[in-house]
Amino acid sequence: MTTLEDLPIRDDLRGRTPYGAPQLDVPVQLNVNENAFDVPEDVVAAIEKNLHAVLAGLNRYPDREFTVLREKLADYLSGVLTRQGGTSSLRAVEPEWLWAANGSNEVLSHIVQAFGGPGRTALGFVPSYSMHPLITTSTGAAWVSVDRNADFGLDARSAVAAIEEHRPDIVFLTTPNNPTGTGMPLEVIEAVLAATAGIVVVDEAYAEFARDGYVSALTLLPDNPRLVVSRTMSKAFAFAGVRLGYAVAHPALIDALRLVRLPYHLSDLTQAAACAALDHAEVLLGNVDRLVAQRDRMSATLADLGFSVVPSDSNFLMFGGIRDPHALWQSLLDAGVLVRDIGIAGHLRVNAGTEEETTAFLEAVTAIVRRDPSVLAARGTGAHVTDAQNATTHEGAGE
CATH class of the missing domain: 3.40.640.10 (Type I PLP-dependent aspartate aminotransferase-like (Major domain))
Known part of the structure; x- marks a missing residue:
């Protein structure tokens, strides 16, 4: 069977993977910064x-x-x-x-x-x-x-x-x-x-x-x-x-x-x-304040659990102090909550949802930390991003 590598594709595209976040059928999807509210009738x-x-x-x-x-x-x-x-x-x-x-x-x-x-x-x-x-x-x-x-x-x-x-x-x-x-x-x-x-x-x-x-x-x-x-x-x-x-x-x-x-x-x-x-x-912008309230609610709870939280002006949060971000991402997914592993060492990203979705996320992450406190990294072990990570893993600002 012919593969992509068999085709005369541009050299600078060889070895690349398509852009995109995981699209998984889970109850609570908080990974691509969408507005959580349906368009009003x-x-x-x-x-x-x-x-x-x-x-x-x-x-x-x-x-x-x-x-x-x-x-x-x-x-x-x-x-x-x-x-x-x-x-x-x-x-x-x-x-x-x-x-x-x-x-x-x-x-x-x-x-x-x-x-x-x-x-x-x-x-x-x-x-x-x-x-x-x-x-x-x-x-x-x-x-x-x-x-x-x-x-x-x-x-x-x-x-x-x-x-x-x-x-x-x-x-x-x-x-x-x-x-x-x-x-x-x-x-x-x-x-x-x-x-x-x-x-x-x-x-x-x-x-x-x-x-x-x-x-x-x-x-x-x-x-x-x-x-x-x-x-x-x-x-x-x-x-x-x-x-x-x-x-x-x-x-x-x-x-x-x-x-x-x-x-x-x-x-x-x-x-x-x-x-x-x-x-x-x-009417459409009427839900902005509701999302901001859920963002701030997540921020306070994550900080109380021991995570570091980056101050946010958006509808999402980046939180750090995580020993193994992908393991926490998987644990949240197992609990029915999809967040984003952005490829930054020690960090994950989650967008604000409805009150019910936010509650589901906070209950899941709280249960995970209480069950295994080692989810949290030792203070000062968070890391910045590398250029290679930035080029391939971050979700869209403009999507």
């Missing part, structure tokens, strides 16, 4: 109405510029800026500043296709979203990984030093970061923008879950034409199955993305469903 009805309205016209190509969708995304983000306040001169987002695609992965792919490619370099601070290097290298560009600080944070001085050393054409900053959950101070993004002549991509897939005091990089857009902020409807909007990601940038940068997108890349069905969701944004 009134939103389902609105989606059905929008879909029905376009079905008869599916013999025609969709609106290439997704005009109505861009207007609704602009309205949503303008509301975000109004609620956030602050001193930014940006008070509203105009439709011409918006781009959308099939998930934020395609948005990121468009950015790297336009500004990366052979002879160019992209840089990211790890551990972070593993699709950044995969998307980069798929265009023929080189990828440079730079370690975050020991606490998984990033400061302006070390970020600038890395940029001055490597002179990348694209810099990826993920905030809140995945898999760590940590937010990034705005001054770090400002320092990176000042230090690089290239494009700075700020991946904000989990921004709606951030704690009070988090400031979006959207506020930096007016004075930074090389900045692009990527977001998604997969997480806070409970819309992972639709695949709708979007980005905000100066219109000139958006024009660059038009040069590389495939024709008619957003179907009428995707546009119709996303527009219905944005019309009901307040």
Whole structure:
């Protein structure tokens, strides 16, 4: 039988494994950072109405510029800026500043296709979203990984030093970061923008879950034409199955993305469903606070059990102090709870679920620790990630 290795595949793809987390049929699935709540019935009805309205016209190509969708995304983000306040001169987002695609992965792919490619370099601070290097290298560009600080944070001085050393054409900053959950101070993004002549991509897939005091990089857009902020409807909007990601940038940068997108890349069905969701944004986002409450509940209980917990601005937690992460992962799976082994020594990641799902996880992990306290590592034995681990194991920030 012919195997992959028998085919004339690109040399740089040989030996690789496909990206993806385990998809297992277990009662409690808390491993891929999905929104745990189903789409509400009134939103389902609105989606059905929008879909029905376009079905008869599916013999025609969709609106290439997704005009109505861009207007609704602009309205949503303008509301975000109004609620956030602050001193930014940006008070509203105009439709011409918006781009959308099939998930934020395609948005990121468009950015790297336009500004990366052979002879160019992209840089990211790890551990972070593993699709950044995969998307980069798929265009023929080189990828440079730079370690975050020991606490998984990033400061302006070390970020600038890395940029001055490597002179990348694209810099990826993920905030809140995945898999760590940590937010990034705005001054770090400002320092990176000042230090690089290239494009700075700020991946904000989990921004709606951030704690009070988090400031979006959207506020930096007016004075930074090389900045692009990527977001998604997969997480806070409970819309992972639709695949709708979007980005905000100066219109000139958006024009660059038009040069590389495939024709008619957003179907009428995707546009119709996303527009219905944005019309009901307040309803869909109503579960964000419930997920944050469960995240904080998990954080407190895990800390009480003796785990180290990384402060999180996302809908998930990374917790450490684990002697054998894969063994704990398997024990939780045996108890019907699926979390994520992210390949970082001493750590696992779990996303917030419904109250019932969170309870199931906490009861399972509590029972495991009480039955065998050696699950916990001796203090100080947790380790940082290696570049090789980061390249192959971390779940998506933008999925």
